[in-house]
Every structure is written in C-alpha cells, then in structure tokens.
Amino acid sequence: MTRPTAPIRAMTIAACALVMGSGLAALPAAADTQVMYVLDGSNSMWGQIDGVAKIQTAKEVLGELLQAEGAQKVGLLAYGHRSKTDCGDIEVLAPVGARAGELKAGIGKVTPTGKTPISAALKAAAEALPAGDHQNNIVLISDGLETCNADPCATAQALAAQGVNTRIHVVGFDIGEQDREKLECIAVNGGVYVDARSADDLKGALTQVAEVVAEPEPEPEPEPEPAPQAVEVFRDDFDQGELAGHWNVAQPNPDGFIVEDGNLVLIAGQKGTMADPEKENLFLLDVPLPDGDWEMEVVYDAEFNTRHEILQFGLYDDAENFLVVSSGLGGRFPYNCALEVGMDDMSRGQLKENRTNLGDWEACQGDVVNFMKRKGIGPRPYRITLVKEGRSYSATHQFGDEVPEGEEPRIEKTGAVSSLRPPKGVALTAGQVADTEGETLFLIDRVVVRQRN
Missing domain, CATH: 3.40.50.410 (von Willebrand factor, type A domain)
Incomplete structure (x- = not known):
C-alpha cells in the first residue's frame, strides 16, 4: 500500500x-x-x-x-x-x-x-x-x-x-x-x-x-503558539511641545535642537560624535532598561546635505565607553558615498566597527539631496533598532516606518558585537564625522524601548 x-x-x-x-x-x-x-x-x-x-x-x-x-x-x-x-x-x-x-x-x-x-x-x-x-x-x-x-x-x-x-x-x-x-x-x-x-x-x-x-480522521495538529511579542516599556513621541523630563542634555546648545510638530529636531552642523568628550547636545535618557533581552528603536527622517552626517543611538557611559547604532551617509573619498548602518563599540577608548552599506554609489558629490532623490533612496522615515540578545548586540535598519499591506519590509541587519560589561546609560545625538560645509536636520519621530520575551 x-x-x-x-x-x-x-x-x-x-x-x-x-x-x-x-x-x-x-x-x-x-x-x-x-x-x-x-x-x-x-x-x-x-x-x-x-x-x-x-x-x-x-x-x-x-x-x-x-x-x-x-x-x-x-x-x-x-x-x-x-x-x-x-x-x-x-x-x-x-x-x-x-x-x-x-x-x-x-x-x-x-x-x-x-x-x-x-x-x-x-x-x-x-x-x-x-x-x-x-x-x-x-x-x-x-x-x-x-x-x-x-x-x-x-x-x-x-x-x-x-x-x-x-x-x-x-x-x-x-x-x-x-x-x-x-x-x-x-x-x-x-x-x-x-x-x-x-x-x-x-x-x-x-x-x-x-x-x-x-480510520477516523487524525486530530489536526495544534496551532503553534504565537511567538511572544516584545512589550513596550518606554515611548516618547515628542508631542508635548518641549523636551520631557526623562531627558538630560549634556553640553546643551539650544540653537541646535527644538521640539516641535511631534519631532525632536536636531541640527548636525559641525564635527562631533559620541567619541568627543565635549560633544554638544548629547541627549541622555533617564529611564532604566529592562532586565534580560530588549530592543531600542528610533524612527527618524533626514535630507542628507553632506556626506558626513550621522545619527547615533544606544548605550553610553562616556566618550570612551559606548555601544551604539550609527546611521547616516558615509563619504567614500573623493567621489563615492554610501547610506550606512553600523555598530560602534567603544570600550576603554578602543573602537570596533561593524557596518552594513545600504547603498553605495559613485559620483555622490555636490548636491547630495538631489542625488539621493534621483537614486530613490528608500521610503522614509528610517527605523533604526538596537537589539540585545544575551551578550550579543546587533542593529537593524528598515526603510519606511509603515509597510504597505502585502509587501515585505526592507530590513538590513548588521553583524553582532559582544559585550560583557555594556554601558548602562542610553543616549542619542546627531553630528558630522568630518569638517565640512553644510548641515542636516534630523527629525526624530519617536524613541521606544521594548522588553523581549
């Protein structure tokens, strides 16, 4: 038979x-x-x-x-x-x-x-x-x-x-x-x-x-239990008209940020990253992270005007100890540029990088805004997520905040980095990685922290 x-x-x-x-x-x-x-x-x-x-x-x-x-x-x-x-x-x-x-x-x-x-x-x-x-x-x-x-x-x-x-x-x-x-x-x-x-x-x-x-019909296999969803434990949509009390700003420069129209608006107009001890407008979140695994998300929009602007978001203790997602347009001297997302792991002053290019183009110079429009650089805004799984940390970048029904989201993921003693604080900032002319506005739509089960 x-x-x-x-x-x-x-x-x-x-x-x-x-x-x-x-x-x-x-x-x-x-x-x-x-x-x-x-x-x-x-x-x-x-x-x-x-x-x-x-x-x-x-x-x-x-x-x-x-x-x-x-x-x-x-x-x-x-x-x-x-x-x-x-x-x-x-x-x-x-x-x-x-x-x-x-x-x-x-x-x-x-x-x-x-x-x-x-x-x-x-x-x-x-x-x-x-x-x-x-x-x-x-x-x-x-x-x-x-x-x-x-x-x-x-x-x-x-x-x-x-x-x-x-x-x-x-x-x-x-x-x-x-x-x-x-x-x-x-x-x-x-x-x-x-x-x-x-x-x-x-x-x-x-x-x-x-x-x-x-033979009687066999009992159908039970439906698999749905995968446990991450539980939101913190969210700031910046819709209060001013910066909420859970944020502290290190080296504040009021001319470089404002909260309006449901966004935290940051100007990236000069050189400076989390690796600079005197970095202006370093936003520190006074909210404890959950135990176990978690994910932190920032949704932002930006029209890149130079090839050097960058958004950084993640764990931060000081300029020599941070573990963050870096997202922006990286210059490839003298002509190329690439939309990037990466992990920057700075421990005791020693930097390790793990980057993923989301696009790499020649002749990216001069009018970067129009260049990127011509290239159709993904739907905006961008969703950046830092994920903790055990001792492992990785980052994802998603084009577009919402995914149309019937379509798959375009998500890029970096490789993972490990940290036995990760920084304890949470920080967010925008800046430029090199001296250059021009500036870029970063519009931060929201910051979310979720407990992963």
Whole structure:
C-alpha cells in the first residue's frame, strides 16, 4: 500500500471497512462516513484475467462489498458504460446512502463501452457527495489511464486545494508498471493507491482501502503558539511641545535642537560624535532598561546635505565607553558615498566597527539631496533598532516606518558585537564625522524601548 510522498492535510473522512474471510464483511463505520465508489466502465474492462472478464470480476467483488451489512452510506458512479466516444459519459448509478437493492441494480447497468474520463468522474463524484460535516471518500477502481485529454492528478490536487473535504483512493486493476505512477498521484488527502491483478487481489485491495477509510480522521495538529511579542516599556513621541523630563542634555546648545510638530529636531552642523568628550547636545535618557533581552528603536527622517552626517543611538557611559547604532551617509573619498548602518563599540577608548552599506554609489558629490532623490533612496522615515540578545548586540535598519499591506519590509541587519560589561546609560545625538560645509536636520519621530520575551 502506497501513501502519497508529499502528504496533504487529511480531510475529515472514513467509511465502512472490510475484512477477508469467506466473503467481505463490513467493519463498524463512523456515523457520518460517506463513500462514493467510481467504477471503470470503459471498453478495456472486457479484458480478461484468468479467463474471466475484468468487468465481471469487478462487479462480483464490488457487489459483495456493497451488499455487506452496515454499508449504508455509500454510492456508486460509473463512466464509459453507455457511449463509445462521449467523454461526458458519467452517471451516478446510486446516490450516497442508497439501499442495497439500488446499489445492486446500479452495478448491473455497467456494460463496458467507451472511454476513460477519470478527471471528469472525480469532479462528478466530489459534487455527488452530500454537503455537510462528513467523513468523505472517493474510491476509484480503474484498469487504465485517462483517455479524454485531461489530467486527473491535477484535478485531484485542485480538489484538495479548493478545500474539498474528501480523501481519494485508487485501486489500479491490472495496471502496468509504467502506468502505475500516472494513477498513484490521484490518491490525495491521505488517500492510498493499491494494485490488484486478480479477483483475490481486488478483494484484498478493497480491504486495504476500506481499512484506511474506516480510520477516523487524525486530530489536526495544534496551532503553534504565537511567538511572544516584545512589550513596550518606554515611548516618547515628542508631542508635548518641549523636551520631557526623562531627558538630560549634556553640553546643551539650544540653537541646535527644538521640539516641535511631534519631532525632536536636531541640527548636525559641525564635527562631533559620541567619541568627543565635549560633544554638544548629547541627549541622555533617564529611564532604566529592562532586565534580560530588549530592543531600542528610533524612527527618524533626514535630507542628507553632506556626506558626513550621522545619527547615533544606544548605550553610553562616556566618550570612551559606548555601544551604539550609527546611521547616516558615509563619504567614500573623493567621489563615492554610501547610506550606512553600523555598530560602534567603544570600550576603554578602543573602537570596533561593524557596518552594513545600504547603498553605495559613485559620483555622490555636490548636491547630495538631489542625488539621493534621483537614486530613490528608500521610503522614509528610517527605523533604526538596537537589539540585545544575551551578550550579543546587533542593529537593524528598515526603510519606511509603515509597510504597505502585502509587501515585505526592507530590513538590513548588521553583524553582532559582544559585550560583557555594556554601558548602562542610553543616549542619542546627531553630528558630522568630518569638517565640512553644510548641515542636516534630523527629525526624530519617536524613541521606544521594548522588553523581549
């Protein structure tokens, strides 16, 4: 017995099962079991096995099955039994739930005549199964392949994709080895394929199928628990019209910053970074970080006017001890420039850098603003995040604060740096990494701290 190599979610199905003995006897079936048998009535069923026509053998075995006590919620469909050339020659001979006499009469109507429209027969069988919350099965008994320019394997897959609540089983009756695969693939949704080459084989094949049919549908796998979300523990949207009391400003220069229109606006107009002890307008956050893992986020916008402006955000103790995300436009002397995000790890005056270029262009000089507009440098504003996981720290840069529905965010991530004794404070500043003409406004939309579970 061969099950599909690529399992598809089993749909709610079961049916009366059979056991071998002097005859075929029904096993108990679930009350909501429904089975539609599809019998090949094409001309090839006149072929003989051991001197007996295959259709005669199939009728006898199937008839004994359908007469078995308890097999009350089954139906019968046949194809190719009335017309030599009509690919639409498909007929429900007994509806699901028919009585034994109706099933027997239906079998008696099958006289091999025409073609093998398996694909259309599968669709008809699925449509003939009564609607409702049932355990459904289609059992195809065929001695040949599709002859009506259709793909029954694709049809079976399509039925599964449409959510049709039915397992499809196949008994290949006197099928050659080369043709077997073309029938095997019809068995979907936990269905089985079984070979049969004689009357006894056919009884055994239907027994195997029925045992699978009688199996209750396995309980669906429980939905995985959603990944724990980071919990926001601090947020400043700069919407109070002035700098909130949880910020302290080292070396304040009131001409270099203002809070307005929901932004902290910083001017990067002169050389200076966190590595400078006298750095002006270094914003220190007087809020303790949570224990364990966390992430800190800053969302900002800027029109870069030089090739040297930079925003820094992260952990800070002093000019010789900080671990921060640096984001800005880095100059590549004499002509190139690159939008960058990186980790700057300054420990006891020794600097380690881990940078990621978000774009690297030649001829970036002169009017940088128009150059970047021509290059279409990502949607703005930019979202910069510093992430702590254990002793490891890394940074991400996301173009655009909001992601349109159906689109994936463009996120770049730096490599990680490790710190056994990281700085304790949180700081934010903007400046330039080299003396240059011009200045840039950084608009800080918000600063957020989250506990990661």
